[in-house]
Amino acid sequence: xxxxxxxxxxxLLRPRPRYPFAIPRTAHSQRLYSMKHSAPQLKDQSLFIxxxxxxxxxxxAKSGETFEVYDPATGKLxxxxxxxxxxxxxxxxxxxxxxxxxxxxxxxRERARMLRRWYDLMMENADDLAKLITWENGKPLxxxxxxxxxxxxxxxxxxxxxxxxxxxxxxxxxxxxxVMTIKQPVGVCGLITPWNFPAAMITRKIGPALAAGCTxxxxxxxxxxxxxxxxxxxxxxxxIPKGVVNFVTxxxxxxxxxxxxxxxxxxxxxxxxxxxxxxxxxGKQSASTIKKVSWELGGNAPFIxxxxxEDLDAAVTGAINSKFRSSGQTCVCANRIxxxxxxxxxFAERFAQKVKDFKLGGGFEDGITHGPVIHERxxxxxxxxxxxxxxxxxxxxxxxxxxxxLGPNFYxxxxxxxxxxxxxxxxxxxxxxxxxxxxxxxxxxxxxxxxHAEVGLAGYFFSGNVRRIxxxxxxxxxxxxxxxxxxxxxxxxxxxxxxxxGFGRExxxxxxxxxxxxxxITFGGMSQPLQE
Ligand SMILES: NC(=O)c1ccc[n+]([C@@H]2O[C@H](COP(=O)([O-])OP(=O)(O)OC[C@H]3O[C@@H](n4cnc5c(N)ncnc54)[C@H](O)[C@@H]3O)[C@@H](O)[C@H]2O)c1
Ligand SMILES: O=CCCC(=O)O
Numbered sequence: 001x002x003x004x005x006x007x008x009x010x011x012l013l014r015p016r017p018r019y020p021f022a023i024p025r026t027a028h029s030q031r032l033y034s035m036k037h038s039a040p041q042l043k044d045q046s047l048f049i050x051x052x053x054x055x056x057x058x059x060x061a062k063s064g065e066t067f068e069v070y071d072p073a074t075g076k077l078x079x080x081x082x083x084x085x086x087x088x089x090x091x092x093x094x095x096x097x098x099x100x101x102x103x104x105x106x107x108x109r110e111r112a113r114m115l116r117r118w119y120d121l122m123m124e125n126a127d128d129l130a131k132l133i134t135w136e137n138g139k140p141l142x143x144x145x146x147x148x149x150x151x152x153x154x155x156x157x158x159x160x161x162x163x164x165x166x167x168x169x170x171x172x173x174x175x176x177x178x179v180m181t182i183k184q185p186v187g188v189c190g191l192i193t194p195w196n197f198p199a200a201m202i203t204r205k206i207g208p209a210l211a212a213g214c215t216x217x218x219x220x221x222x223x224x225x226x227x228x229x230x231x232x233x234x235x236x237x238x239x240i241p242k243g244v245v246n247f248v249t250x251x252x253x254x255x256x257x258x259x260x261x262x263x264x265x266x267x268x269x270x271x272x273x274x275x276x277x278x279x280x281x282x283g284k285q286s287a288s289t290i291k292k293v294s295w296e297l298g299g300n301a302p303f304i305x306x307x308x309x310e311d312l313d314a315a316v317t318g319a320i321n322s323k324f325r326s327s328g329q330t331c332v333c334a335n336r337i338x339x340x341x342x343x344x345x346x347f348a349e350r351f352a353q354k355v356k357d358f359k360l361g362g363g364f365e366d367g368i369t370h371g372p373v374i375h376e377r378x379x380x381x382x383x384x385x386x387x388x389x390x391x392x393x394x395x396x397x398x399x400x401x402x403x404x405x406l407g408p409n410f411y412x413x414x415x416x417x418x419x420x421x422x423x424x425x426x427x428x429x430x431x432x433x434x435x436x437x438x439x440x441x442x443x444x445x446x447x448x449x450x451x452h453a454e455v456g457l458a459g460y461f462f463s464g465n466v467r468r469i470x471x472x473x474x475x476x477x478x479x480x481x482x483x484x485x486x487x488x489x490x491x492x493x494x495x496x497x498x499x500x501x502g503f504g505r506e507x508x509x510x511x512x513x514x515x516x517x518x519x520x521i522t523f524g525g526m527s528q529p530l531q532e
Contacts, residue, residue, distance in 0.1 A: 051082060136198065
């Protein structure tokens with residue numbers, strides 16, 4: 001893959017894709033971008049932006065400080081982004097706050113059109129967005145393309161929800177009263193998201209926020225700010241009014257920026273996706289001003305295969321999809337794979353065979369099925385889980401080592417058998433390409449094991465018995481269950497967890513409610529007789 005930026009002059013001469021109305025362009029897109037780094041060849045190189053987006057402008061940190069972002073596959077510098085501090089983010093919050101009174105009064109239909117334009121622009125620029133995702137996150141290009149579709153689907157979906165934020169009329173229990181409710185936008189929202197889905201985690205929050213009539217300050221992850229910035233540029237081109245969406249970047253200042261967002265009185269809602277530990281900190285901070293909050297936190301998903309599975313190959317494929325998607329770095333990845341005694345051996349053989357066929361490498365290389373993990377700490381965590389399991393009696397079927405020849409962030413996809421509940425992998429989210437297969441005997445035993453976790457995001461099982469399907473789906477302590485499938489992510493389906501995986505639901509018909517409040521209006525003296 002040619003990863004050298006085209007000569008700037010050719011870029012400027014090239015006709016730009018036009019949207020069927022005048023696209024406002026930022027100063028950024030006129031300027032010559034830096035030639036100092038190698039980069040994938042984007043069709044529209046002006047989507048690669050080393051700035052933050054505040055009040056409709058691309059800006060630097062007032063301090064002039066920046067932080068560096070590296071390609072996890074090659075270790076090469078991608079570029080730099082502004083190291084915003086609290087005074088910069090205060091400006092973003094003020095911009096969102098000033099934009100709110102006007103934006104909240106726009107018609108749902110107008111907001112629908114804005115979101116639809118943003119969706120269309122994401123789809124028009126899908127190849128470039130996918131390249132940016134692969135570049136800074138490492139996932140294979142085909143997966144990145146899938147993420148762009150998924151991410152854009154939240155704008156499409158919530159463009160359809162925006163005009164339909166209905167209230168109720170409610171029969172009062174007080175004589176003469178009439179009660180109705182209206183739904184109103186909660187206000188300025190602070191959104192904080194992780195690197196594992198550089199596009200989708202952001203759009204899953206901004207889509208419903210804007211549909212509801214809120215304005216936002218989104219803090220993008222320090223590992224993957226460039227995808228977020230490209231999405232911000234598309235917001236600009238889609239005509240989202242200035243101040244309505246603000247994208248801020250920070251690395252070492254993140255805790256201070258997070259504290260500002262979660263304690264600022266003008267911010268009325270915080271929605272965070274990330275680890276349970278950071279969620280706990282943000283939760284405490286948000287309590288200071290009693291914000292409305294949504295927490296999409298860590299998982300440790302059980303994946304159960306019962307002896308009565310109808311199609312063992314489908315269960316193997318489901319487990320592969322669930323475990324190894326994004327090299328094991330999704331919050332809904334299977335972390336503990338429980339297989340009943342009667343099919344354990346056969347399942348393990350077929351599962352390991354599929355993993356042998358994986359091709360590990362840089363996400364831009366042809367034929368690659370799995371890329372690097374995000375950084376060396378992630379490799380170390382995966383390896384620690386493997387070493388811990390081996391020291392407690394597990395066996396390596398395949399993998400179990402760093403793939404050092406490819407680079408420091410690569411780990412061989414690994415399958416372990418003979419797992420037991422005292423191993424680290426049973427209680428901690430690995431967030432890496434390590435599959436541990438745990439044998440079990442009974443339904444009761446496995447449901448107890450599955451529920452023996454502080455978190456409860458997703459759970460999966462394969463069974464051909466309809467009574468068992470209902471029993472187990474209802475008994476699992478998780479927010480999302482996959483029955484005879486390993487893939488549950490869908491804009492139409494409510495996404496979220498229970499226990500220490502957090503609360504709130506994203507996507508679906510429920511997602512917009514996280515950004516609205518219900519106001520009841522009671523009318524008194526309404527039961528007079530008809531006038532003669
Ligand atoms: N439930 C979900 O929908 C979901 C989705 C994706 C990822 N996750 C979870 O996210 C974790 C992986 O992502 P991660 O390692 O980037 O998580 P993380 O919690 O370290 O970071 C997530 C985001 O929070 C920011 N952050 C970190 N410390 C902060 C602070 N003190 N104040 C404000 N912001 C702060 C980071 O910059 C990043 O943008 C996993 O646990 C995974 O399960 C959950
Ligand atoms: O990593 C968490 C989100 C994954 C998804 O939405 O499928």
